[in-house]
Amino acid sequence: MKILVLVKQVPDTATKIRLNPGDTAIQTDGIKWVINPYDEFAIEECLRLKEKAGGEVVVLSLGPSRVEEAIRQALAMGADRAIHVMTDAVIDSQVAARALAKVAQEEGYDLIVTGKQAVDDDQAQVGALVAVELGLPQVTVVIELNVDVESRRIRAERELEGASEIVELPMPAVITAQRGLNEPRYPTLPNIMKAKKKEVKSVPLDSLGVDTTPWVRVEELTLPPERPAAKILTGEPEEAAKELARLLHEEAKVI
Amino acid sequence: MNFDLTPDEVMIRQTVRDFAENVVAPGAKDRDEKSEFSFDLMRQMGELGFFGIPFSEEWGGSGGTTVSYALAVEEISRIDASLGLGFAAHVSLGCSPLNLFGTDAQKHEYLTRAIAGTYLAAFGLTEPGAGSDAGGTATFAERTSDGWVISGEKCYITNAGHAGYIVATARTSREHRRISAFIVPEGTAGLSVRCAYNKLGMRSSETCEIHFDQVHVPADHLLGEEGKGLHQFLDILDGGRISIGALSVGVAQAALDASIDYATQRRQFGRTIGQFQAIQFKIADMAMEVEMARTMVLKAAWLKDQHRPYAKEAAMAKLFASEAAMRASNQAVQIYGGAGYMKDYPVERYLRDAKLLEIGEGTSEIQRLVIARQLGLEGDR
Numbered sequence: 001m002k003i004l005v006l007v008k009q010v011p012d013t014a015t016k017i018r019l020n021p022g023d024t025a026i027q028t029d030g031i032k033w034v035i036n037p038y039d040e041f042a043i044e045e046c047l048r049l050k051e052k053a054g055g056e057v058v059v060l061s062l063g064p065s066r067v068e069e070a071i072r073q074a075l076a077m078g079a080d081r082a083i084h085v086m087t088d089a090v091i092d093s094q095v096a097a098r099a100l101a102k103v104a105q106e107e108g109y110d111l112i113v114t115g116k117q118a119v120d121d122d123q124a125q126v127g128a129l130v131a132v133e134l135g136l137p138q139v140t141v142v143i144e145l146n147v148d149v150e151s152r153r154i155r156a157e158r159e160l161e162g163a164s165e166i167v168e169l170p171m172p173a174v175i176t177a178q179r180g181l182n183e184p185r186y187p188t189l190p191n192i193m194k195a196k197k198k199e200v201k202s203v204p205l206d207s208l209g210v211d212t213t214p215w216v217r218v219e220e221l222t223l224p225p226e227r228p229a230a231k232i233l234t235g236e237p238e239e240a241a242k243e244l245a246r247l248l249h250e251e252a253k254v255i
Numbered sequence: 256m257n258f259d260l261t262p263d264e265v266m267i268r269q270t271v272r273d274f275a276e277n278v279v280a281p282g283a284k285d286r287d288e289k290s291e292f293s294f295d296l297m298r299q300m301g302e303l304g305f306f307g308i309p310f311s312e313e314w315g316g317s318g319g320t321t322v323s324y325a326l327a328v329e330e331i332s333r334i335d336a337s338l339g340l341g342f343a344a345h346v347s348l349g350c351s352p353l354n355l356f357g358t359d360a361q362k363h364e365y366l367t368r369a370i371a372g373t374y375l376a377a378f379g380l381t382e383p384g385a386g387s388d389a390g391g392t393a394t395f396a397e398r399t400s401d402g403w404v405i406s407g408e409k410c411y412i413t414n415a416g417h418a419g420y421i422v423a424t425a426r427t428s429r430e431h432r433r434i435s436a437f438i439v440p441e442g443t444a445g446l447s448v449r450c451a452y453n454k455l456g457m458r459s460s461e462t463c464e465i466h467f468d469q470v471h472v473p474a475d476h477l478l479g480e481e482g483k484g485l486h487q488f489l490d491i492l493d494g495g496r497i498s499i500g501a502l503s504v505g506v507a508q509a510a511l512d513a514s515i516d517y518a519t520q521r522r523q524f525g526r527t528i529g530q531f532q533a534i535q536f537k538i539a540d541m542a543m544e545v546e547m548a549r550t551m552v553l554k555a556a557w558l559k560d561q562h563r564p565y566a567k568e569a570a571m572a573k574l575f576a577s578e579a580a581m582r583a584s585n586q587a588v589q590i591y592g593g594a595g596y597m598k599d600y601p602v603e604r605y606l607r608d609a610k611l612l613e614i615g616e617g618t619s620e621i622q623r624l625v626i627a628r629q630l631g632l633e634g635d636r
């Protein structure tokens with residue numbers, strides 16, 4: 001089975017976000033970059049599929065040269081080779097999906113897997129748009145995946161608000177992974193060492209022949225307002241509890 | 256000059272850090288309190304390849320650098336120094352002798368499984384009558400027609416309770432100071448191991464006494480050359496010092512992080528205590544010493560990777576880093592005040608753990624002797 005996993009490099013979720021006035025992107029110097037956590041579930045699932053059914057797992061990433069670090073990490077987890085679409089440009093989900101779909105089309109895959117969303121701009125669009133670009137069936141927010149290689153059919157459980165849905169679809173298809181799908185492995189040290197010998201093909205975005213004009217432009221970016229200082233209730237427990245209930249009801253409006 | 260780590264080294268450090276923070280951290284306090292050694296964690300580290308970092312792929316290692324290994328020991332020790340000690344002792348004292356002096360058959364039989372984490376490896380040098388003065392070894396190995404019969408005892412031996420083999424030193428001559436090293440497999444008749452010390456710190460590392468009551472090992476279980484044991488273990492201890500240095504950096508870094516954390520939260524006299532210059536100076540000194548210690552440890556590791564002499568630098572790094580860890584953890588308790596004296600916070604554990612670092616694998620006094628010898632100063636005879 002030939003599996004493609006789309007991996008995005010994002011700022012570590014513990015990063016303190018900094019912005020200068022007028023910026024339309026966050027300050028990136030000194031940021032620690034990691035693999036988008038949802039993409040880690042995607043990588044893990046692909047590796048498990050490969051371990052069961054054989055074949056190959058190819059990593060596809062888009063971004064500037066720093067992205068190579070995330071690619072190496074995915075290779076260290078056990079992916080076989082990688083394709084890096086290079087660009088320093090600011091792009092939107094549409095352009096990203098077009099570029100990724102183009103690369104995917106060139107080689108042809110049985111399955112394309114990615115995270116349900118990237119935790120940097122939380123758009124949750126790229127996986128779905130890639131499926132549209134390729135005209136493939138898709139299932140998003142997947143928490144359990146069963147692939148029958150013989151019949152080339154997929155049975156997936158996807159998470160809904162307060163419920164879950166089971167869908168069946170044929171291969172090839174696009175899957176987006178949700179937390180709970182699996183527990184991603186740590187790369188073993190021998191695999192980290194082997195990763196540097198694996199092939200990473202670098203492809204300039206401009207060479208793909210896709211329209212790279214973004215549809216969406218960021219006009220303004222601001223940090224959330226600072227939270228006001230906490231209120232500390234004093235006095236008799238009974239009084240304090242009453243006051244707390246009143247505040248939760250009238251001010252916080254949560255009960 | 257280039258102080259950058261390689262991309263591999265960065266990735267190895269990150270992997271070990273994630274493992275330490277997510278898997279090791281949750282039970283660290285509990286294990287310390289109950290003196291509970293976790294072989295399960297050690298086994299997981301073996302499966303992830305942590306034990307094989309500095310060893311060849313031929314034996315299941317990953318052919319990495321001593322620098323990567325030092326970074327890995329630091330990361331584990333920052334979260335749990337006891338586990339860091341088990342890690343460092345297993346690799347530097349248990350596996351290294353086989354790697355350096357073992358035959359291919361010995362490596363195949365023992366080293367591969369120790370690297371994989373199937374079992375641990377222990378190094379038995381210290382005896383009740385032979386600590387700093389390892390030449391005073393009294394354990395004796397008598398040559399027989401087909402091997403050796405070992406009798407004697409060892410004390411304070413790390414990991415021996417879960418060791419698949421123990422590298423034990425013994426005299427092999429009644430007249431001369433000839434010391435040799437032997438591979439003693441677990442379960443050999445006459446070998447008994449008891450791990451019941453009640454320790455000040457490093458409480459969740461396994462420390463054992465070992466008795467050899469006419470333990471027979473075949474001739475091919477001699478490690479390296481007969482009579483060369485003293486030279487061999489000096490080599491091993493040189494490497495081991497890098498790992499104790501790295502362990503010390505981990506403890507010192509943990510003390511520093513905890514100090515900054517508390518100093519920016521605890522309020523007295525209407526401000527955070529981190530706004531008092533007295534506290535700031537403590538933290539600045541701590542940070543400086545962590546920086547120096549780490550640089551010294553990595554420099555010694557780098558020298559070893561370049562196959563250059565590193566004995567002096569390793570002794571200096573171990574000495575400075577262990578004393579820095581002791582100062583840092585002591586100051587961390589001071590910064591926490593009364594809270595630091597309580598088990599609710601980890602800093603008292605750092606202090607108890609740090610003390611071992613000035614004792615194990617050569618006391619601070621012995622490190623100073625080693626450095627002085629390296630500088631050409633003779634001892635009195």
Ligand SMILES: Cc1cc2nc3c(=O)[nH]c(=O)nc-3n(C[C@H](O)[C@H](O)[C@H](O)COP(=O)(O)OP(=O)(O)OC[C@H]3O[C@@H](n4cnc5c(N)ncnc54)[C@H](O)[C@@H]3O)c2cc1C
Pocket residue numbers: 344348378379380381385386387388410411412413414457462611614615616617618619620621624
């Ligand atoms: C938790 C723990 C784990 C250990 N793990 C291992 C292990 O895995 N394998 C192993 O073989 N050993 C192990 N050891 C033993 C350790 O290496 C020894 O304790 C250490 O080398 C000191 O020896 P000693 O305890 O006999 O002290 P001693 O040698 O009796 O020293 C007592 C004091 O005298 C000082 N002193 C001794 N000689 C001199 C001198 N010439 N000049 C100046 N001062 C001197 C020492 O510095 C020290 O302050 C471990 C010890 C501990 C506590």
